[in-house]
Amino acid sequence: MKRKIKETIIKNIFLFIALVSIVILALIVIFLFIEGIPVFKVVSIKDFIFGIEWYPTYDPPSFGIWSLIVGSFIVTLCASVIAIPLGVLSAVYIAEIAPPLIKEVFKPVVELLAGLPSVVLGFFGMAVMAPWLQATFDIPTGLNIVNASMLLALMAVPTIASISEDALYSVPQEFKEASYALGATRFETIARVIVPAALSGISTAVILGMARAIGETMVVLMVAGGAAAIPESIFDSVRPMPASIAAEMGEAPFRSDHYHALFATGIILFGLTLSFNLIADYVSHKFKEVGSATL
Amino acid sequence: MRTNDSIIQTKQVNFFYGTFKALIDVTMDFEKNKVTALIGPSGCGKSTLLRLLNRMNDLIDGTRVEGEVIFEGTNIYDTGIDPVDIRRRIGMVFQKPNPFPKTIFDNITYGPKLNGVRSKDAQETLVQQSLEQASLWEEVKDILNRSAMTLSGGQQQRLCIARALAMRPDVLLMDEPTSALDPISTAKIEELIAELKRNYTIIIVTHNMQQAARVSDYTGFFYLGKLIEFNPTEKLFTKPDEKQTEEYITGRFG
Numbered sequence: 121m122k123r124k125i126k127e128t129i130i131k132n133i134f135l136f137i138a139l140v141s142i143v144i145l146a147l148i149v150i151f152l153f154i155e156g157i158p159v160f161k162v163v164s165i166k167d168f169i170f171g172i173e174w175y176p177t178y179d180p181p182s183f184g185i186w187s188l189i190v191g192s193f194i195v196t197l198c199a200s201v202i203a204i205p206l207g208v209l210s211a212v213y214i215a216e217i218a219p220p221l222i223k224e225v226f227k228p229v230v231e232l233l234a235g236l237p238s239v240v241l242g243f244f245g246m247a248v249m250a251p252w253l254q255a256t257f258d259i260p261t262g263l264n265i266v267n268a269s270m271l272l273a274l275m276a277v278p279t280i281a282s283i284s285e286d287a288l289y290s291v292p293q294e295f296k297e298a299s300y301a302l303g304a305t306r307f308e309t310i311a312r313v314i315v316p317a318a319l320s321g322i323s324t325a326v327i328l329g330m331a332r333a334i335g336e337t338m339v340v341l342m343v344a345g346g347a348a349a350i351p352e353s354i355f356d357s358v359r360p361m362p363a364s365i366a367a368e369m370g371e372a373p374f375r376s377d378h379y380h381a382l383f384a385t386g387i388i389l390f391g392l393t394l395s396f397n398l399i400a401d402y403v404s405h406k407f408k409e410v411g412s413a414t415l
Numbered sequence: 416m417r418t419n420d421s422i423i424q425t426k427q428v429n430f431f432y433g434t435f436k437a438l439i440d441v442t443m444d445f446e447k448n449k450v451t452a453l454i455g456p457s458g459c460g461k462s463t464l465l466r467l468l469n470r471m472n473d474l475i476d477g478t479r480v481e482g483e484v485i486f487e488g489t490n491i492y493d494t495g496i497d498p499v500d501i502r503r504r505i506g507m508v509f510q511k512p513n514p515f516p517k518t519i520f521d522n523i524t525y526g527p528k529l530n531g532v533r534s535k536d537a538q539e540t541l542v543q544q545s546l547e548q549a550s551l552w553e554e555v556k557d558i559l560n561r562s563a564m565t566l567s568g569g570q571q572q573r574l575c576i577a578r579a580l581a582m583r584p585d586v587l588l589m590d591e592p593t594s595a596l597d598p599i600s601t602a603k604i605e606e607l608i609a610e611l612k613r614n615y616t617i618i619i620v621t622h623n624m625q626q627a628a629r630v631s632d633y634t635g636f637f638y639l640g641k642l643i644e645f646n647p648t649e650k651l652f653t654k655p656d657e658k659q660t661e662e663y664i665t666g667r668f669g
Contacts, residue, residue, distance in 0.1 A: 220476065294513035298575070300474060302526035302582060303503030312525070317516055 152390060156383035158375075159183060168384060174348040174359075176368065176378040183381040187350050189388065191358030194351060195344060196334040198269030199276055203333070204326055206273065207280025211325075214281070215288035216310050227285075234278035242342030245271045250343065257355060263345040265354045271339045276329035283328060287321020288314060324404040331396035335389065337362035361389045422447040422586060422616050423468055428482035430463055430472070437463045439640045441482075445586075445633075450608060450617045452627035452648065455637035456663070461620045464637070465588050468618065469505040470498035487585075503530065506579030510591040512571035514563035514578070519555050522563045522574055526582040541581050549577035550607055569600025576607065580615075587611065589619040593626065605630050624664055628652050636660045 160168065163183045171184015214226050249270065250262030291314050299309040315322070345357020346367065359367075365382050372378040421444040430438035438460045445451050453461040466472045467484060470491060483490040491501050503526070514522050523542045524532070532538060542559065546552040551573040555566070563574055572592060579587060589608075593601040608617055608630045621627050627634050628648060635645040636657075644651060644660045655661045662668050 292513070294509065294511060295515060297471065297474070297509060298513045298515065298578075299525070301469065301471060301502055301507035301509075302529070302578065303499050304526075304529055305499055308529055313515060 149390070152383060152386055155375075156380060156385075156387045159377060159380035159384045162377050163381075168381070169388065172350060174364070176372070176381055181377060183377070183384075185361065185364075185381075185385055185388065187348050188359055188361045188364050188385065190350055191344065191348075192334055192340075192360040192362070192389070192392075194265055194354075194358060195268045195272055195340060195360055196330055198265060198354065199272035199333045200326070200330050202270060202273035203276040203280055203329055207277045207325065207329060208284050208322055210277070211281045211284035211288055211322075212310060212315065215285045216314060217306070230278050230281050233274065234282075236275075238275065238336060238338040239342070241271050241274060242339050245339065245343035253355075259355045261345055261357060263343050264357050265344070265351060268340050268344040268358070268360075269354075271343060272333040272336055275336055275339065276333045279332050280325045280329035283325030284318070284322045287318040287325065290321070291317045320404050324400045327396050327400040327403065331393045331400070334360075334396070335362060335393045337366050341366050361385050365389075420447045421445060422487065423618075424483075424485040425464070425467070426483040426485065428464070428467065428480065428484060430460070430467060430481075431479040432475070433477045437640055438467075441642045443635060443642060443645055445616060445618055447616050448612055448614070449632040450612050450619060450630055451633045451635065452631035453618065453620045453635050453637060454622075454624060454627050454663075455643075456668075457622075459637040460640040461635075461637045462590055465590055465618060465620050466507075468586070468588055469502045469507055471502075471507065473498050503582055504584050505586045505588060506582055506584035507588045508572070508575050508579055508590065508592045511595050512568055512575050514566070514571050514574050516562065516564055518560045519563050519566070519574060520559040522578050523581045526578065530582070545577040545581040546574075548580050548611065549573045550603065550610075551577055567600075569596050569603060572596060572600065572604060573607065576604075576611075580611075584615065586616045586618065589617065591620050591622060594622060601626075624652075636663060638663070 163171070168183055168185060169189070170186050171182060172186045173182040173184045174187060175182045210226070210230060214223055214230070218226060245267050246263070249267050252262065253259065253264070253267055254262035295313050295317055296309055299313045304312070340360040341363040344360055344363055346359045346363065347357035348359040348364065349356075351358050365385055368378070369382055372382055423445040425441050425443045428438055428441045429436060441460075441464060443464075453464060455461050463472065467480065468486075468491075472478050472480070480492055484492055486501065486505070489496065491498075515525060517525070520538075520542055523545050524538045527538065527541055532541065543552060543556075546555060551570060554570060555574075558565075563571060566574060572595075576587075576592075593604050596604065605626065608619065611617060612632075619627075619631065631648045633645065634648045634651045636643045636651065636655075636659075638659055644655060644657045646656065650656075651660060652664055655664065
């Protein structure tokens with residue numbers, strides 16, 4: 121009887137601890153919505169999202185975040201173009217090709233990349249990349265989409281690489297043996313058996329990497345250039361949503377329309393990262409290759 | 416002994432996992448179009464030997480081979496021999512059915528496609544022939560586009576046999592192919608082995624001595640990395656030359 125009570129108490133302690141983080145998350149989301157929704161009294165949802173003019177401090181102000189959304193998407197997209205091949209191929213290399221010694225060096229180094237504070241990356245972008253881009257391509261500023269995308273890619277690579285790598289590792293050894301025994305080379309085995317079998321995990325990795333890039337603040341704040349306009353080339357400056365929020369929150373008067381508009385931008389951003397995560401979750405379940413033989 | 420019609424010979428083969436010597440001085444002749452069974456207690460080296468014959472052990476780091484494995488006149492461990500070519504001619508079926516998570520059709524055509532069989536017609540013929548040879552055609556002919564993972568364990572194993580046969584190998588290596596199957600599926604695979612030996616040379620590792628006695632023409636008994644006795648199956652199971660063999664087959668150790 122005493123043992124039973126003890127079990128119940130322990131069970132409830134764990135339940136409580138698990139609930140804490142969920143409750144906190146829920147409170148933050150509720151807070152985000154409470155602070156964000158009032159902006160829709162001065163601007164319609166449609167004008168807010170699709171308006172291209174972001175002049176929050178003008179009189180009258182205009183709160184259209186379309187150029188911020190485009191900014192976020194364009195840097196995320198460009199970053200993905202760089203980060204997906206880099207991340208996936210390095211995962212393939214580490215998981216399947218590298219000799220053990222090299223694997224032991226590469227794996228932690230790639231993971232270390234994830235540990236780099238984003239402000240340090242931002243420094244690098246401002247002090248090294250920007251002048252180089254400016255000089256090489258003869259453009260007015262090196263703080264632009266290309267610069268931001270490259271740094272975001274650098275931040276997404278560890279996420280993509282390490283999750284893809286786990287997916288590749290979990291491909292059963294039996295599949296590989298079957299392939300080799302049929303006279304496949306290592307590259308045929310990788311391309312036709314291992315990668316397809318790990319595809320759901322790799323897709324999840326890619327989506328989570330992109331979610332990381334779209335939510336990243338410091339790098340885009342420092343190197344994207346900050347122009348709230350629809351870009352015309354990849355050398356234009358943009359102002360992605362997180363950068364806009366971070367830059368303006370300090371100067372927006374408490375509970376002003378501007379303040380609410382920034383929170384509303386946060387809602388949009390939250391919606392985007394949430395949907396990325398939901399898609400990742402869906403993909404990882406939907407396309408799960410059923411393991412080896414079911415006996 | 417029997418060198419008249421042999422297809423694979425091992426000559427004084429030693430095999431090392433790191434510093435552990437898993438095979439000691441193994442010399443054997445495998446006769447063409449016969450079934451040879453390798454028996455012995457766990458860890459005796461029989462599976463290791465089997466995997467040596469198509470260089471599957473190459474995939475394990477830190478292994479080393481000494482001696483020669485002669486397949487149709489060439490030592491397959493000579494430098495300059497591509498293990499990929501060897502594996503295309505010496506097929507393998509594993510202990511646990513391991514179809515790819517692809518359709519039944521794609522499982523069969525996986526190997527042939529690597530060999531350059533591109534035409535749909537040729538592929539379809541091959542799929543039918545291979546499945547017929549593996550006595551699976553009747554059961555799956557209407558569901559060729561279904562995932563191989565939906566088949567039962569026994570069907571999966573016959574699919575794996577069909578997949579190996581689709582490469583038109585000369586030799587088929589089977590590593591305890593029925594140890595994960597129920598008795599009915601096992602009986603089907605054994606029937607299949609009897610059928611297949613008309614066209615293929617089969618080398619089978621088994622834990623099941625009755626199975627060795629039922630399906631094989633020759634049997635080799637291994638113990639602690641050594642080939643203790645290699646004789647026609649009937650002789651080995653009735654009047655073995657070696658005392659150790661007799662003790663093992665009568666269940667006194669192992």
